[in-house]
Amino acid sequence: MEPPKGFWATLWSFLRFLPYFLGLLLLGIIKGALLFPLICLIMTIGNSAIILGLWPAHAIWTYYCIARSKQLGPVLKLVLGTGISVILVLWPLAGISGSILVGAGYGFFAPVLATFDAVGEGKTNEFIHCFVDGTWSTIKGCFTVVRDLKDVCFHSYFSIMDDLRLHDPPAGKPYEIRLQCIPGSFLVGILGIMIDVPVITITAICKSPYMLIKGWNRLFHDLIGREGPFLETACVPFAGLAILLWPLAVTGAVAASIMASFPLGAYAAVVAYQESSIYMGLCYIIASLSMFDEYSNDILDMPEGSCFPRPQYRKKELLHASTFPRPTSFRREKQEGKGPPSRATSFKNSIRELNPFKLLEHLFLECKRYGDNLVSEGVTTSEDIEEARSGKGGSRVVSIGLPAYSILQALLRSGKANTDGLLLSDNTLITTDNRPKDRFFDWFFDPLMIIKEQIKAENFSEEEENYLSKLVLLLGDSKRLKNLNAQSPPLNERRRAEIDAFARRLQGITKSISRYPTAKRRFDDLVKSLSEELEKNMRGSQSVNVSPQSQRSQGGITRLFSQKSLGKKASIQGDNQGALLATDGLPVV
Incomplete structure (x- = not known):
C-alpha cells in the first residue's frame, strides 16, 4: 500500500x-x-x-x-x-x-x-x-x-x-x-565485577535519555511520513504499540546492560587464566569498558570511539597487531562495503528473514519426505520405528541417521550448484547474510559449511556419494553396516577413512541438533508419520499377498540407493514440497 x-x-x-x-x-x-x-x-x-x-x-x-x-x-x-x-x-x-x-x-x-x-x-x-x-x-x-x-x-x-x-x-x-593460576584469576574476576558493574551501569543510565528521545523522534518521524515500520498498513499497529512501550524498551535495555556487566566483568578471570597473566586480565577489564562504550555508541548512532582506552588483552594479538590491525569501531566494520538501509524499505520484506524454528521445521519436512521413501523401499523397518517411538537405545537409523541423511542431501545439492551457502529443496539459499541471527544456529551452520566445502573439494563419484549416504543413514546399526560394507564400491583405505569421517561428523552435528528445545516434539510427529506410512505399505503389501519381510529381503538397500530409485522420487517430491513451502510466505528449512 x-x-x-x-x-x-x-x-x-x-x-x-x-x-x-x-x-x-x-x-x-x-x-x-x-x-x-x-x-x-x-x-x-x-x-x-x-x-x-x-x-x-x-x-x-x-x-x-x-x-x-x-x-x-x-x-x-x-x-x-x-x-x-x-x-x-x-x-x-x-x-x-x-x-x-x-x-x-x-x-x-x-x-x-x-x-x-x-x-x-x-x-x-x-x-x-x-x-x-x-x-x-x-x-x-x-x-x-x-x-x-x-x-x-x-x-x-x-x-x-x-x-x-x-x-x-x-x-x-x-x-x-592449572592450580597456580586460580588465586590470581579469582582476584582479577572479583576486581572486574567491582569495576565493570558500576561503570557500565552509570554509562547505560547516562545514555538512556538519549536513547529515549532519539527512539521517539525516529518513530514519530516515521509515523508522520509513513516510512519504515509504518509503511505497511498491517504493521502500523505494532509500530504504534512500539511508541507507547518505548520507555519500557529503554528501561529493559538499561537493565540488560546492568545484568550483562556481571559476566562481562567476571570474564576477566577467564582471560587471566587462559593467558596465565594477571596483567592481561587487568587489561581486559579496561578494554571491556571501551568495547561496551563503542558498541552502545554504534547502536545509538552516536559519535564513534570511546573515552576509555582499549589495551590489548591477548598475547597473540600483541604478536600479530601489526599484521592484523583491529577496527576502531563496530560501525565501521559493519558498514564496510555496505550502504545504509533505506528507511522506505517495506517492513513486509524484513519479516521474511529466516529463523531457526522455521529451518528446523523444514529439516523435519525433508526427513518425512526421505523417510517415506525409506519406508516404501523397506530400508526403514518396523523395528526402527518402534525403537524410535519407545526411545530405547540401539538402532539410530530413524533418530539420528534419517536427519543426518537429509542434511547430507542438502550439502550435496549445494556443492553441485556451486553456491556460497546452503541450498534447500525449495531453492531457498541460506548464506552468511540471511541466516538466522542466532548464536545457537551458528554452532551448526558454520561446521556444515565447512563440511560442504570439504565434500566439494573431495569430488566424490556418484558411487562414493551413494556409499556416503548409506553410511550416514545406517551408521548406528552394526548389523546392516556390515552388509553395507560388503556392497560398497572398491575404495582404498584413505578414501574409506575420509568417507567414514564425514559420516561420523554429520551424525554428531545431527545429534546436537536433536537437543534443540523443539526438536524432540517435531521428531515425535515424524515418527508418527513414518509409522502411518509403514502401516499403509503393509496393508498394500498384504493386498497383493506379499509380506513386508519378503519385500525387505529383496535387497531393499541396494534398490533404494540405486541411481534411479531415491534420486528421481526425491526430486519429484522435492519440487512438489518446494511449491508447497513457497506458499507459506517465508523461506524456511
Whole structure:
C-alpha cells in the first residue's frame, strides 16, 4: 500500500486510524488481562512439576557423570562438583521464578499481538478474528512450552551428560586446571565485577535519555511520513504499540546492560587464566569498558570511539597487531562495503528473514519426505520405528541417521550448484547474510559449511556419494553396516577413512541438533508419520499377498540407493514440497 502524499492527507490518515488502533489495543489488553492468570498458572504448575520432579535425578546423575567422565582431570572434577552444587541449588528457584514471569508475559502479550495480527492485510472475517485470535492458540502455546521444557530436562539433558560420561578425552589427555593460576584469576574476576558493574551501569543510565528521545523522534518521524515500520498498513499497529512501550524498551535495555556487566566483568578471570597473566586480565577489564562504550555508541548512532582506552588483552594479538590491525569501531566494520538501509524499505520484506524454528521445521519436512521413501523401499523397518517411538537405545537409523541423511542431501545439492551457502529443496539459499541471527544456529551452520566445502573439494563419484549416504543413514546399526560394507564400491583405505569421517561428523552435528528445545516434539510427529506410512505399505503389501519381510529381503538397500530409485522420487517430491513451502510466505528449512 502506498503511503498518503501531502501533509493534510497524512494527517487525515493518522487521525482516521488512531481510534481504530486504540480500539484494537483496548480489546487486546482486555483479552490479555483475562488470559494471563490462566496461562501463568498452567505454565507455573507444569514447569514446576517438571523441575522439582526431575531435580533429584538431575542432581544424582550430574555428580555421577562428572565422577565417571574420562574427559576431566581429578582437580577439575572437584572444582566442577563444588560449582555445580550452587547451580543445582539455584536451579529450582530460578526455573520456577522464570516460569512465573514468562507465563505472565506470554499470557498477556500474545493475545494483544494476535489481536493486531487479525486485521492484517489479506485477512478475512476480521471482526470475528479480533475476538477469537490469541485465545485458544495462546493456551495451546502454553502447553507447548511446558512440553518443550520437559523434552529439554528429560531428553536433551541426559543426552549431553551421556556424552560427557562416555566420550574419551581429546588427544588422549583429559582437561585439567592449572592450580597456580586460580588465586590470581579469582582476584582479577572479583576486581572486574567491582569495576565493570558500576561503570557500565552509570554509562547505560547516562545514555538512556538519549536513547529515549532519539527512539521517539525516529518513530514519530516515521509515523508522520509513513516510512519504515509504518509503511505497511498491517504493521502500523505494532509500530504504534512500539511508541507507547518505548520507555519500557529503554528501561529493559538499561537493565540488560546492568545484568550483562556481571559476566562481562567476571570474564576477566577467564582471560587471566587462559593467558596465565594477571596483567592481561587487568587489561581486559579496561578494554571491556571501551568495547561496551563503542558498541552502545554504534547502536545509538552516536559519535564513534570511546573515552576509555582499549589495551590489548591477548598475547597473540600483541604478536600479530601489526599484521592484523583491529577496527576502531563496530560501525565501521559493519558498514564496510555496505550502504545504509533505506528507511522506505517495506517492513513486509524484513519479516521474511529466516529463523531457526522455521529451518528446523523444514529439516523435519525433508526427513518425512526421505523417510517415506525409506519406508516404501523397506530400508526403514518396523523395528526402527518402534525403537524410535519407545526411545530405547540401539538402532539410530530413524533418530539420528534419517536427519543426518537429509542434511547430507542438502550439502550435496549445494556443492553441485556451486553456491556460497546452503541450498534447500525449495531453492531457498541460506548464506552468511540471511541466516538466522542466532548464536545457537551458528554452532551448526558454520561446521556444515565447512563440511560442504570439504565434500566439494573431495569430488566424490556418484558411487562414493551413494556409499556416503548409506553410511550416514545406517551408521548406528552394526548389523546392516556390515552388509553395507560388503556392497560398497572398491575404495582404498584413505578414501574409506575420509568417507567414514564425514559420516561420523554429520551424525554428531545431527545429534546436537536433536537437543534443540523443539526438536524432540517435531521428531515425535515424524515418527508418527513414518509409522502411518509403514502401516499403509503393509496393508498394500498384504493386498497383493506379499509380506513386508519378503519385500525387505529383496535387497531393499541396494534398490533404494540405486541411481534411479531415491534420486528421481526425491526430486519429484522435492519440487512438489518446494511449491508447497513457497506458499507459506517465508523461506524456511
